[in-house]
Amino acid sequence: MSRRKVIIDTDPGLGEPGSDIDDGLAIALAIRAPELEVLGLTIVNGNVTLSTGVHVARNLVDRLGVTDLPVLAGADAPLTRDMASVRALFDAVPGHGGPRDPGELRGPTVESDAADWMIEQAERYPGEITVLAIGPMTNLAVAIRRSPAFAANVREFVLMAGSATTYAQNITVVGDFNAYVDPEALDVVLRSGGRITMVGLDQTSRVLLTRDDADQMLASVDPFSKWVGECTHAWIDYLARAFPKRAEHEFGCFLHDPLVIAAHLDPGICQWDTAHVEVELISDLARGLVVADRGLSLTVPAPSNATVAVDTDVDAFRRLFLDRIALTSAPDPGI
Numbered sequence: 001m002s003r004r005k006v007i008i009d010t011d012p013g014l015g016e017p018g019s020d021i022d023d024g025l026a027i028a029l030a031i032r033a034p035e036l037e038v039l040g041l042t043i044v045n046g047n048v049t050l051s052t053g054v055h056v057a058r059n060l061v062d063r064l065g066v067t068d069l070p071v072l073a074g075a076d077a078p079l080t081r082d083m084a085s086v087r088a089l090f091d092a093v094p095g096h097g098g099p100r101d102p103g104e105l106r107g108p109t110v111e112s113d114a115a116d117w118m119i120e121q122a123e124r125y126p127g128e129i130t131v132l133a134i135g136p137m138t139n140l141a142v143a144i145r146r147s148p149a150f151a152a153n154v155r156e157f158v159l160m161a162g163s164a165t166t167y168a169q170n171i172t173v174v175g176d177f178n179a180y181v182d183p184e185a186l187d188v189v190l191r192s193g194g195r196i197t198m199v200g201l202d203q204t205s206r207v208l209l210t211r212d213d214a215d216q217m218l219a220s221v222d223p224f225s226k227w228v229g230e231c232t233h234a235w236i237d238y239l240a241r242a243f244p245k246r247a248e249h250e251f252g253c254f255l256h257d258p259l260v261i262a263a264h265l266d267p268g269i270c271q272w273d274t275a276h277v278e279v280e281l282i283s284d285l286a287r288g289l290v291v292a293d294r295g296l297s298l299t300v301p302a303p304s305n306a307t308v309a310v311d312t313d314v315d316a317f318r319r320l321f322l323d324r325i326a327l328t329s330a331p332d333p334g335i
Helices: 022-031 050-063 084-091 114-124 138-146 177-181 183-190 211-218 223-242 256-265 314-325
Strands: 004-010 036-043 071-073 129-133 156-160 196-199 208-210 252-254 270-279 290-293 306-312
Touching: 004 022, 004 114, 022 036, 022 050, 022 223, 022 256, 022 314, 036 050, 036 114, 050 071, 050 223, 071 114, 114 129, 114 138, 129 138, 129 256, 138 183, 156 183, 156 256, 177 183, 183 270, 196 256, 196 270, 208 211, 211 223, 211 314, 223 252, 256 314
Parallel strands: 004 036, 004 129, 036 071, 129 156, 156 196, 196 306
Antiparallel strands: 208 252, 270 290, 270 306
């Protein structure tokens, strides 16, 4: 079977107190997918600081038994703004972990800058690599700015960003985290001319990992699954405190980034539409608002620049995800 080459651009926090677990679960889903050849993990500032994200990624690849998988450090801040306001939102929630002592953190396995490495890989395999971007888009924007050929060399950018059918209701009412943190970077990607597929919060907020799922993982014979079960209960506890008006967080957490991986593995999991997509850069009220014009209004949309998810087969996603993460037997060491 021919394996599809992918790079995962990510800001993983799985295992860090008060940090979202979905990036790490997406990485695990991709690594355990026999359909994919994961070339490396490029880390970006986002859910956690860049140095913490690198450390988390190193621990993840060890737990998943792929210790030789390249882990590279990329952008440590958005293109134009700092992260102070976002970090303040996180720090205000009880139970959120503070910054680690830098001496505790493991560094990247490859010293190249993440953007430069992505450019090199795309030049080495033109038209073959899909970049699965499940954090802020800063690394992608840097690569596009540095290399005019990068976007054309990449087979596809699959982005976890936006909300094609409704407001995001995430970091702000209209801004999902990845777009809000660095909308200027997302704008660079959207204007790059590359092939773009987007899975937004309107779809990812339909797929939940529940406490019952966590208990199933705790009963697994697979050490990684057991650990994920523990982390899932801790993350749901955190969300219940952070979002007391969201009833779903009493029993579950969203699987935002894993849906992106699953939709790449099986595009039939989502329904798709073409759209002209732009992101708001100026208004503080609407910062990070991703507008996907699918031609449903009286205005005539500009030419399509992306394919956006507009519906999801939740049951199909859950089957795929749980079959590969909540293992009832030890994983095949050949995967």
